[in-house]
Amino acid sequence: MNWPNNKSDGEKRRNAAQYVRMSTEHQRYSTENQADAIQRYAEERGYKIIQTYSDAGKSGLSIQGRAGLSQLIDDIEAGEIDFKTVLVYDVSRWGRFQDADESAYYEYICKRAGISVEYCAEQFENDGSPVSTIVKGVKRAMAGEYSRELSQKVFAGQRRLIELGYRQGGAPGFGLRRMLIDEAGRTKGILSRGEHKSIQTDRVTLVPGPADEVAIVNQIFLRFVNDGWSEAEIASDLNRRGIRTDLDRDWSPAVVRQILTNEKYIGNNLWNRHSFKLKKRHVQNDPENWVRAVGAFEAIVDANLFNAAGAIIAARSHVLSDDEMLDRLKEVLEENGYLSGFVINEAPKLPSSGAYQNRFGSLLRAYSLVGFKPDRDYRYIEINRLLRSLHSDIVRDIIAGVEAVGGDVAQSHNADTLIINDEFTVSIVIARCMQTGAGAYRWNIRLSTGQLPDLSIVVRMGQANTAPLDYYLLPTFDMTKSKLRLAENNGLSLDAFRFDNLAHFFDMAARAPILEVA
Template sequence: MTMLPKELDFTTSTSFNSSNNEERTKQVAIYARVSTTEQAEEGYSIDEQTRILRKYCEHQGYEVHKEYVDRGVSGKSVKGRASLQQLLSDANEKRFDIVLVWKSNRLARNILDMLQIVDFLKQQNIAFRSYSEKYETETPTGKLQFNMMAVIAEFERDNIAENVKMGMIARAKEGSWNGGRVLGYDSIKVPTDNHKKTLTKLVVNEKEASTVRRIFQLYTEGNGYKSITNTLNKEGHVTKKGNMFSISGIKTILTNPVYVGYIRYNVRRDWSEKRRNNINPDPVIEKGKHDPIIDDTTWQKVQSIMRTRAKRPNRVHSGEFPLTGIMKCPACGAGMVLGRTTNRKKDGTKRVLEYYVCGAWKNKGTAACRSNGIRTAYADEYVFNKIAQFAADDRLIHDLVQNVNSSHRKVTEPLEREFRALSDLMAGIQSKKEKALTLFEENIISKSDLKERFQKLDEEKVRLEDRIQAIQQQLGQDGKREISYEMVKVVMSNFVNSFKNSITAEQRKQLLHLLIRTISIGDDRKIETIQIQFNNDLLSHFKQGEAKSSGNDDFASPFCIYFNL
């Protein structure tokens, strides 16, 4: 594991001379990241990274704008790194001149991510610097060196990932547990001479094991997934995380060979990219070192019943019913899903009735909620007719736009006033720094007084920046969130036309989910409100023609507005 390099020997004392201060002091954004405790112990610690980078900035005469820190986050992807996302947002507003990291792989280990970030910074006239790797991305030579280091960093990450995967497969083939939580067992750490590795083994948790045995018992007695789920939830059984059981959770338990004493590993390949869609036809299944909870006879009986039931064809129907997910249960707020009941007529024929029912009820049983069903034919027709009526009623659109914008201004105007006042205070801090520097140069105050004043001003600046950032988030970056009649009219008209011309049910479902955020229903099983969402995705899909040329519809920054029909 690479150690942090020794600090540069900063023997030159900091000096403030007039020639250096004629130019504006460069603002530096420090970015630091650490992914694991092991790396921190080996010298990658956040505190050590930021300490060295601050000292480097001090020696170079730079001013630290802000420290952006991601703790315990992998560099494999830029997603999920809140501080990095904030850094890029601030870079878009040109708040600093340089981004400084201890090592380039702290920024990203994926070469594509790294090149895209550096290219984005370059477009904002922001330089990228690595303390450990001396190159400048503004020069051809520096760019070549950077690209080579990026390739090496990605190779290193891929190589480490491959070695780790091979090690885990080898452990699974030995019958050892590779970590993770599973109902019925506790994962206990095993002492090892290698402090870099943490080994675990499975020990039966008798309280949870009784729940597992109950699940297998109910299934061998002929109960289905939903019946078992309902029974367990009524009896008070809970999952490993303390939640109610679901149908999918029951199926996962019944198909997991860990309960009969086997280790199964590498079921799904390339999980981070393909999630559940890349099933390994030949996973590792070996006799484990742990005690089984279920005997072999029960296991074989369960698998035999599953194979028999698997021959029944599954019904695929979710795409035909466009309101699943966006229609909410009035009792628990869960998304509504499709449910069917079968009635027999007097002449003996069967009639299938289709409803939107509570997803929690269908998946977890009556212990979770009631069905709260609403007929699909009524709901689908009502929602589309309501949208079509709104799109055709100019007066209604005018009134709605006026009400939405009026409500928006009541919220944003006080925030905008506060933002302007804070911005003036921020400018005043820089002015105070310049005055203090002048006093120092004229030998009116000492160097220690200057540092003390700068420190107090920096602390005040951080407080102001935090509040400004919070206001910007509330305002939606630039605050341009009002809507116009023309924009709403065009979007709604284009939606109605697209919906009518949709060829498949799945297309109609996608369109409705793009426009509608939620649909609420009352206790009388009638639709109460349809909440429409106007955001970037909706505009990019439906905003055409005259709406594009509207000067009031500048939604380059992220925004989202909701209103009810």
């Protein structure tokens, strides 16, 4: 945004911007209440609020996803402002950063540009005095500590619900369904795909699905354990018979393996295998930290049959030495004539391509150790085929997600663009992951320039190009180039648009009844 620069410095000094942020923690912190308090403060101090930066429903743990604060920092660094003061309700609204230095850093950016930050509801003046500096540092630490304590309480509550046999999100899986129950334990009905509970005290548990799906699940286990079929053979047979997964997709060895290893089929409620606490990196937890409730659901597979399948998989996937991994890789090379991440992941006798990357540093080094020099054409043909298939799946999932929140979706005549609620257009771009000679990962993105959508959803693929890593929601208005080259970290100007999932996009597409809005 551009501001006129014909005002005197004195006028600028009395102009102020306000920054307001609300997560979901308490009505006391609604953006309206914050704005009212800030307005009273401004009137007492003689400030005129000329600009508002707002982040509604945003966590304060990081700057990612907070478009309001990001825009404020960008405007200040670009000098495109006509104010000298930023008014904030209190230190916690600026952010509950887990590193107090990060909170101080964003305030320092303002100070360096000659912009002061004032906290309207705090008992200290942010005047740079030793007392204010000490108190502010304590307040920042307290804001971060509040989030840590809240995270522990939420974790304990979720753990308790798991132990009681309640489902904490996620699709039920093939052969199972989600049953909604009230606080008294009475069943209220099956939830269809995309449906969610609407009453906070309601809970969700898993129940057996249709009899034909239950029979297919048991058939998968029997063919794997008794008949010695591999996951690939089972998936191929299911696809040949025209049977679709619960997500209406083709079967793959990975989906079959997921069924063979998931304890929910014997009635166990398993949680906390992975965690993403305080908006930090996703981590895979040690098995001793998993939360398991045995017999929480009605089993649809005999426990002995399930354990037999687990024993086969465990025996096949025991920790291999470097030489054993390379010997097996060499056998697959001789069978196929070439190697790729896709070939490795589909070979039942091999660990995953990710395991080879972790063990040998990269797939290219593993290839060289077995005497294979990859022809780029092989890998690109396979990856292109996979990405084309994935594109249609992602489009279908986005349409389903928008419809699940009450939105409306239409596709353009060439299906390249989605029209959301007859209000804005979206294109979907899948960016393959490439590794440079130095070992760094890069993603080349070509944004649509023909129909100029309002928003581009860029799906950044993981290292193996088999599953999404994260998502960028890029507004065309803010993009000055049609070609982008992303690194693993891209700075505030781009990573402010990065999200781990599409929940934020679905919030944008949600429609509410007119009475609710009023």
